[in-house]
Amino acid sequence: MFDHPSYDAHEGVHLFQDEASGLKAIIAIHSTARGPAAGGTRMWDFANGEAMLRDVLRLSQGMSYKNAMADLPLGGGKAVIWGNAKTDKSPDLFRAFGRAVESLQGRYYTAEDVGIDVADMEIVRQETAYVAGLDKGEAASGDPSPITARGVFLGIVETAKRALGSGDLKGRTVAVQGVGSVGAHTCDHLAEAGANLIITDIDQAALQAVSARTGARIVGPDEIYDVEADIFSPCALGAIINEQTLGRFRVKAIAGGANNQLVMPEMGELLRRKGILYAPDYVINGGGIINVAAEISGNYSREWVDAKLARLVETLGDVLDEALSHGKPTNQVADRIARERIAAAR
Numbered sequence: 001m002f003d004h005p006s007y008d009a010h011e012g013v014h015l016f017q018d019e020a021s022g023l024k025a026i027i028a029i030h031s032t033a034r035g036p037a038a039g040g041t042r043m044w045d046f047a048n049g050e051a052m053l054r055d056v057l058r059l060s061q062g063m064s065y066k067n068a069m070a071d072l073p074l075g076g077g078k079a080v081i082w083g084n085a086k087t088d089k090s091p092d093l094f095r096a097f098g099r100a101v102e103s104l105q106g107r108y109y110t111a112e113d114v115g116i117d118v119a120d121m122e123i124v125r126q127e128t129a130y131v132a133g134l135d136k137g138e139a140a141s142g143d144p145s146p147i148t149a150r151g152v153f154l155g156i157v158e159t160a161k162r163a164l165g166s167g168d169l170k171g172r173t174v175a176v177q178g179v180g181s182v183g184a185h186t187c188d189h190l191a192e193a194g195a196n197l198i199i200t201d202i203d204q205a206a207l208q209a210v211s212a213r214t215g216a217r218i219v220g221p222d223e224i225y226d227v228e229a230d231i232f233s234p235c236a237l238g239a240i241i242n243e244q245t246l247g248r249f250r251v252k253a254i255a256g257g258a259n260n261q262l263v264m265p266e267m268g269e270l271l272r273r274k275g276i277l278y279a280p281d282y283v284i285n286g287g288g289i290i291n292v293a294a295e296i297s298g299n300y301s302r303e304w305v306d307a308k309l310a311r312l313v314e315t316l317g318d319v320l321d322e323a324l325s326h327g328k329p330t331n332q333v334a335d336r337i338a339r340e341r342i343a344a345a346r
């Protein structure tokens with residue numbers, strides 16, 4: 001474990017197995033320096049235990065950085081459950097997972113991530129109070145994606161100011177990859193601001209709905225990398241900025257809600273050399289975790305969420321400015337600030 005390339009001095013990596021329900025889970029706690037570790041639970045049919053471990057370590061480190069950039073009193077952690085989210089779920093499994101979360105006595109707060117929905121978390125809640133992202137209850141914050149999308153939209157404006165010389169998106173073209181929860185809301189904001197949209201998804205119904213509302217032009221999933229646009233906004237998958245796509249982008253900036261957009265950190269420097277301004281993913285998409293943090297505080301307040309989001313957008317601007325003025329990749333600047341904030345809290 002200590003030699004694992006993604007270990008990065010995690011405070012704790014906890015493995016849980018429950019024979020009766022079939023639960024196999026890992027809860028990784030990267031840092032509690034800023035507060036209890038917070039990050040969602042992902043259910044995925046991993047190829048093997050090593051793939052599962054790598055995923056959880058990278059995701060929990062990412063949550064430390066995201067929470068630090070959003071200036072939340074939270075550290076970083078993440079949970080993964082090994083299994084097929086369509087066929088392997090059961091109430092017993094989520095109750096066993098709830099007991100696992102409870103055993104950490106509040107050092108880790110969980111919420112939904114890929115493969116996990118609110119109904120699953122309601123079962124986890126039966127065993128532990130260290131759960132957020134619920135629909136019911138006094139401080140329940142519900143679906144975080146509208147707040148994430150608002151942050152992404154404001155982040156696009158902030159990025160446009162630097163990459164296009166103006167934050168006015170009227171008549172600008174934005175290519176949006178993925179019109180799910182975050183992408184569709186982002187499209188609505190962009191259309192309202194007068195932007196022309198080019199959209200793609202593998203879900204035809206979602207595409208038609210967004211196109212009907214916003215007048216967006218629809219292209220195929222692979223075509224989105226080749227369209228000429230001012231900004232590319234990835235709101236679906238990770239690792240879409242890679243050796244294959246890098247040479248295809250015909251945009252001045254990349255700013256979207258998807259997690260882990262760079263296949264490896266070095267892509268940030270390659271984007272810089274191409275003159276593409278990249279809004280680091282874990283900075284621009286921090287709106288959702290701000291909403292969840294308000295729920296964890298036990299006293300949800302929309303004003304608090306709005307103020308934190310406004311500050312996060314300023315932080316994104318600071319990251320872009322520093323990167324531009326020092327000729328550095330934006331992801332490197334963001335990583336440095338995140339690490340400094342975590343170290344300062346220690």
Ligand code: NAD
Pocket residue numbers: 144145146148177178179180181182183200201202203206221235236237238257258259285286288289
């Ligand atoms: P979602 O599942 O609602 O939407 C994802 C969309 O991407 C779906 O419509 C899906 O059909 C589409 N898609 C899948 N494969 C595709 C492909 N090959 N090409 C084009 N489209 C494809 O998920 P979401 O909640 O909107 O999250 C989107 C991204 O934003 C994810 O990377 C997620 O981790 C990240 N994110 C989400 C939140 C949030 O609040 N929901 C917060 C932070 C980050």
